[in-house]
Structure formats: C-alpha cells, structure tokens
Amino acid sequence: MTSDNHQDNIIDVKDLKVHFPVTEGLLKKTVGWNYAVDGVSFSVRRGETFSLVGESGCGKSTTALSVLRMQDVTAGNIVFNGQDITHFSANKLRPIRRQIQMIYQDPFGSLNPRMKVGSIIGEPLRVHGQAKDKVKYRTRVKELMRLVGLLDDMADRYPHEFSGGQRQRICIARALALEPELIICDEPVSALDVSIQAQVINLLMDLQERLGLTYLFIAHDLSVVRHISNRVAVMYLGQIVEVADRQTLFNDPKHPYTQALLNAVPEPDPELESSRPERLIIGEVPSVRNPPSGCRFHPRCSKAIAQCKIDRPVLNLYNQSLIACHLY
C-alpha cells in the first residue's frame, strides 16, 4: 500500500487515528467521540514536498501535529527515519525534535513579541545547547537571516517592526536553525497577501533545492499546492481519499471528491468560468462526531453506488496513484 522502498521515506504514517472525546456536564462524562483523524496512512519521501489538502476541519492540521508528536495519538504508528516515535517520551523525543521543525500559519502569533528577532532565530540553538560558543552562535544567526533574505543588522529589532512576509521569513529562519530534515508547513502562506505568498513560496522552494529539505505541506489553497508539491494527498473527514503526484492529481483527478474540489476553483477567464460545470458537490460536510457509514463521502457523491453505503473503501493502487473509492 505505502511506498515499497522504506529507506527513501522520511516519515511513514500508518493507520493514524486521533479521536477526541466529547464531554458533557460537570463530571466530564464522555458522550461521544470526534473522529478527527480516522485511519490515515501516507509516506513522505526524502527531498520531496508532500502536500495534505482538504477543507477546514478535515483533519490535516491534526495529522501534522501528530507527526510532530504535539498531539496524542489514539492509534496507529508514526515512523520517522525508520524509528517508531509514536510512544517516545519527552526526553527521548528531544533529539527527534531537532530534525522536525514547523512553520506556522500565523506569522504574528508565532513570534514572541518580547524577544528580539536574533534571539528568536537562535532559540532552537540555545534550546539544544548549540550556543555555548557565542561567536559561532552569532555568526550562525546572521547566516540564517541572510539565508531567508533578511538583513543581518535586523537582529536587534522586535517582531512588531516587521511585515507579515518578513515575519514568515523569521519563522523560516528559526525552523532552519537546527538543519532539520523535515519541515512541516502548516498553511504557511494563507495569512499573507497574495503578492507576498509568491515570495515566501519561492523562498521555500529555493531553500529546499539548496539544503535538500523535505516538506510536509498543509494547505487548502490549491494553486499554492499545485506550485510547490511533488505529491498531494487529499483528505476528507479525517481520511485520505486520494494520493497522487501533482501532475496526475491536477490533470486527471480520479476520486469524485478530488474532482469536486478541483472544480470548485474559479476560472480566471470569464468565458471558461461560465462554461465551468455546476457544483459537483451537494450538501454540507457531515459532522466528524457522527461520520457516515461506508465511504464517508457517499451522501454527497454524485457517483455513489450501493456498496459505498456499506463498505469503507481503502487506498488502492490505481495507475501509480492511491485511491480510496469503489469505482476504481
């Protein structure tokens, strides 16, 4: 099911489940479960950009937080570089944390307003005891600032003196400080202006090329995903419905949900826009507290067959792609 060559995978997520209890009343009695992530499996290959896309609430961020071990996992395994880190203790995780860093969506909330930029960028170094040599430390911070396109004399300023795009560059510099192998980007550009988005995306791609980074990229903006990804996984209601390389996914989407998702992107050309078919998708996203039986997409799917109501489809190989649908 997952990729055959395990040496090439930096992260293997196997049948990941994250369920949140829904509690009620004074005694916090559990009255139900939120099936936020329900059986997600994927692998990220070294050096690629692997994107998770889906509507808000589909579980993509929860998946990312689980990979980072910032979210307790209900079931399943997270294998990083061949090591199963699912149940590592905080102390055992510390060396792993050096190798996985994260860039956040909101460049305003993710920088401490009372720390100078230089000290923010150097924080991972100090946390991991790599700041003993003051001269080396300072040189490294300046080097990181230049790497992301900031002037190194900005180190003594505070975050509020920077624009959104610059702040996101600071976040990137901080994520790069420990020379991680994997960077998780949780909607890194969705809070930025469109013109700045392109700059930051290009910076990320440029850094990937120069430093051989691997990205786990989370987004809902399909044009950004199309630009940066090598492979894309589409999530719906806590499950992956399709994994394909970028070309295949965007040119020949197979799963009815992927088709509907791509169809929802407006066409810039007004003539093409008017010929765009009507919405392929009907109804609202069901609640994760009470997901539909069988295929979770069947109540909204225009191509649903009888089997979809009963059987939960699993990811199957179909022409190089993985698709969870009874039609293939």
Add this chain to the structure above:
Amino acid sequence: MSEMSAPYQQKSRFMAFHQRMAKSKPLGAFGGAVFALFLICGVFADLLAPYGLNETNMLERLQSPSFLHILGTDHLGRDVFSRILFGAQLSVIVGFMAAGLATVISIVLGVVTGYFGGRTDMLIQRFVDAWMTFPDLVLLIVVISIVGPGVTQIVVILGCLYGIAGSRIIRGSVIGIRENMYTHAAQSMGARTIHILWFHILPNVMPIVIVLFTTRVGAVILAEAGLSFLGLGVPPPAPTWGSMLSGTGRTYMYLGPWLALAPGICLTMVVYAINVYGDALRDLLDPRMRGS
C-alpha cells in the same frame, strides 16, 4: 576590567531608561521621583528628622505647624514631621515587602495553575476560591490575634492574603499566553518547560505583574493603616502612617487637623506616585510601545 565596567553599565542603562521615561511619560517619572524621595526619607530618617522618634514635650502639645515644628506636634508634644519620616521607613518597608511577597506568590501560583492546567489547576484554584470567600479582615484579625502583632507577621499575612487572591489574575493571563503559537513553537522545538516559562510566559505576564505590584503596594500600606486602627498593626509607639492617621489623627481631628492631614496626604501621594510610575514602567517596557 569587564567586571568593573558591568555595574557601571547597568547603572547607566538604568539612568538612560529613566531619562527616556522623563521625556515620554513625565507623569510617570514624576511619580518615580516622588516615590524615590519618600524612600530616601525613610532610609535616612535618623539623619533627617529634627526631633527624636518618641521625644515628647508636654509643653508643646497639639501645636499647629510652625517654623519649629513644620508639621506641628501631636497630643504628646511629639514632632509630627519627624514621625512622618520614621513612618515612611516602616510603611515603605511593610508596603514593599508585603507587596513583593504577594507578587511572588501570585506569580508562582498563577503560572503553575495557568500553564499546567488540569488537575493541579483544579486543586489549587479551588483552594484559592475557598480562601477568597473569607473576608480579608476576619482572616487578619484571627491570624494576628494568634501570632501577635509585629512587622514580620504583618508582612507575611498581607503578602499571603493579596498573593493568593492575585494569582487568579496572573493565571488568566498565562492561559492566554500559553495558547499563543510561539509557546507551541518552543514546545515543538523541544524546549524544556522551565525554558518556556522563563523566556515566553514570564516576560509576557510582566505588564500585569508590574501593575499588580504597584497597586498592591498602595493596598498594603492602606491595609496596614486599617490594622493599626484596630490596634492590630505595628505596635505603638512605632510610628506608621496608618496608626498616626487612625489613632491620634482621628481622636484629635478637631483640635489638630494637621495630625490627620500630614499622614493622610503622604499616604495618598505615595500610593498615587507608585501607581503612575508603575503604569509608565509597564508602557515603556513593552517593545511594541517603543519609538512611537
């Protein structure tokens, strides 16, 4: 060489900071200056006071302010100005120590319950709830009648009293800061809890801590005055502004209004001064307010 220059540098930084305050927050700087003046008066009361602390002169009792006694004399003929100076010593000590203790208790309890949450939070904060249901005065009277009056007792009791109640304010703000992504980022990079508390949580609750501390100084000085009024404060003949105000000041209010006015005005001035100074500190220490 560097060891010698370090304290000098620190001092000049302190001076530079206050010069900046004088420019951008003149009222705050004024408050600081007034407060410093009282502090100096308290510390050097022995040198500055024209008369002894308990030097009585029955011939000169209840005199109105004159050149000899610039703030008049009380019912035992003691010089009010001298007693105000010595009172500054005690009131400032009590105010600072108790407010300092209260702030430390508030920070420790507030940060622990706010940051860790869960069961710890539940247990400690229910205790705080229970503590706050008792009226302050009842607690004070009970404890002081058990351990007896004295400066140490008053500092400890007032410190605990205000500290425990104030922990709720710190806790609320810590919960807000904990949810910020920079705290999350520090956790995800593998920072230890103590690192996060020290570098991310504490600097960001500082504005609240400063305000809490400065308002507490005023409150404690007033609380001590209240206790002295009940005869539970620092025991006489030691002069505190509170006991001067509520003791002789109240009894002889019609015969010698200066007896109540002098400590009353001093109390008001110190409390006001430290409050405006605290506000200015809070604003100037916030990097976002700099240069604007």
